[in-house]
Amino acid sequence: MKLADIVAKDAIIADLQAQDRDGIIKEMVEKLVAAGKISQEHAGDIIKSIVKREKQGSTGFGKGVAVPHVKHESIKSLVAGIGRSGSGIDFAALDRAPVYIVVLLLSPQDRPEEHLQAMETIFRHLQRDTFRKFLRQAQTVDQIYDLVKEAEEIAA
Amino acid sequence: MRESERDISDQRFSGSGRSDGEMPVNLTKSGSMNKEKDNQVVGRVRIINKMGLHARPAMQMVDLSNKFSSRIRICKDRQCVNAKSIMELLLLAACDGTELTIQAEGPDAADAVDALTKLVESKFDEE
Numbered sequence: 001m002k003l004a005d006i007v008a009k010d011a012i013i014a015d016l017q018a019q020d021r022d023g024i025i026k027e028m029v030e031k032l033v034a035a036g037k038i039s040q041e042h043a044g045d046i047i048k049s050i051v052k053r054e055k056q057g058s059t060g061f062g063k064g065v066a067v068p069h070v071k072h073e074s075i076k077s078l079v080a081g082i083g084r085s086g087s088g089i090d091f092a093a094l095d096r097a098p099v100y101i102v103v104l105l106l107s108p109q110d111r112p113e114e115h116l117q118a119m120e121t122i123f124r125h126l127q128r129d130t131f132r133k134f135l136r137q138a139q140t141v142d143q144i145y146d147l148v149k150e151a152e153e154i155a156a
Numbered sequence: 157m158r159e160s161e162r163d164i165s166d167q168r169f170s171g172s173g174r175s176d177g178e179m180p181v182n183l184t185k186s187g188s189m190n191k192e193k194d195n196q197v198v199g200r201v202r203i204i205n206k207m208g209l210h211a212r213p214a215m216q217m218v219d220l221s222n223k224f225s226s227r228i229r230i231c232k233d234r235q236c237v238n239a240k241s242i243m244e245l246l247l248l249a250a251c252d253g254t255e256l257t258i259q260a261e262g263p264d265a266a267d268a269v270d271a272l273t274k275l276v277e278s279k280f281d282e283e
Contacts, residue, residue, distance in 0.1 A: 057215055061242045069211070094242070112207045113251045119210065120249035127243055 001121045003151040006105070010035030011081030012141045012148075016102070021091050025050050025068055028081050028104040035081075038106065042074040046106065060093025064136070065126045069105035071115060078114055080105040080122070082144055084135060101126070101135050125151045195226075197265040199258045201272070205279035208251035211242070213280035218242050220275055226262025228272070239272070 011032045018024045029047050032038050038046065049070045053059075060066040066089075081104050088098030103122050107115035125131045131151065138144045203209055209217070221228045221239040228239035232254055237244035239258070250256060256276070260268040 057212060059211060063243075067211075112210070113249075116208050116210060116246075116249040116251050119246050123243050123246045127247075 001117045003121055003125055004149050006078060006080045006118050006121060007082055007103075007145075007148045008032070008035050008037050008079050009141065009145045009148075011037060011079065012144050013081070013083040014139060014141050014144055016083045016085040016089070019087070019089065021054060021089060022051050024083060024085070024089055024091075024102055025054070025104065028083050028102065031083075032079065032081050032104075032106070037079045037081075039074065042072065046070060046072050046074070050104070054092070058092040058094060060091035060095075060099050061123075062093060062095040062097070063126070063132060064088075064097060064100045065103070065132060066091040066093065066099045066101075067103045067105060067119070067122055067126075069107065069115075069119075071107045071109045071112075073109045075106045075108045078105070078107050078111075078118055080118070082135075082148070084138060084144065101132060195263060195265055196259075196261045197269045198260075199269040199273050201256055201258060201276045203250050203252055203254045203256065203276060205282045206252050207282060208254070209245065209248060211246065213282070214242055214245040216275060216280055217245060217272065220271055221268065224260070224262070224264045224268040224271075226260040226265045226268045228261075228268055229259045230272075231257040231259065 013028065013031055016024055016027060018027045026047050029043050033040050033043050049072060050068045053070055054068055059068050083102040083104065085100050088100050091099040093099055103126070105118055105122065107118065131147070134147050135144065138147060205213065218240055229236045230239045230245065230248065232248045232250055235248065237247060239245065258269050258272050
């Protein structure tokens with residue numbers, strides 16, 4: 001699975017406006033609605049589910065990145081958005097450091113293997129210092145999406 | 157977050173064990189444990205929860221591993237990762253049915269392998 005197979009360009013936000021975790025989650029889910037990836041009627045429930053999941057244990061696993069996610073019955077095919085925050089957000093991360101890059105992943109409820117593959121793909125790239133640095137430096141949606149498309153080559 | 161959890165949280169993302177190099181292994185049949193030297197233990201376990209080793213179970217594995225001073229590695233086929241690193245564990249993408257090898261090296265290696273095996277076999281309390 002490639003990163004470009006997962007991330008929807010229309011769901012990328014180069015400059016997140018919200019300043020807290022729940023606000024960021026809402027902003028990113030609404031972007032996925034605007035991109036036509038999820039329906040408006042399920043957005044509220046999806047936001048609630050992701051926030052609930054974060055409260056059980058932060059997906060801010062360190063290094064300035066967080067990957068909030070949920071498996072939801074309304075999701076037919078796996079999709080992710082990327083949000084970048086210039087100022088950094090308190091995501092209750094494990095290393096207690098602010099989060100600058102958020103990858104929000106929505107997975108279908110009945111295909112756990114796909115979800116595991118998507119998480120593997122996301123972390124394979126986010127683990128790399130150069131990839132995180134380039135994402136943080138990106139200023140526009142186009143620049144972020146170029147990184148997503150080139151992720152496999154950057155890895156080589 | 158409770159204070160006791162905070163104490164170990166720094167190790168959760170970076171881990172404290174090496175993730176390079178191979179430890180010599182001499183596996184016995186599935187599910188059994190084999191004591192290599194005085195301080196090295198290897199065990200095998202199969203993932204049996206439907207959702208596999210996703211973020212929450214992986215975090216349970218990290219938290220449990222951090223209770224032991226031994227260096228612990230989890231292997232899927234030839235891919236071995238540090239059991240004290242959440243990001244590395246997620247790289248295994250271990251789904252239902254995946255067989256994992258647990259390698260521990262240190263003073264509490266046997267207890268670590270035993271505890272981690274029980275955690276996986278408990279289906280991480282998901283089902």
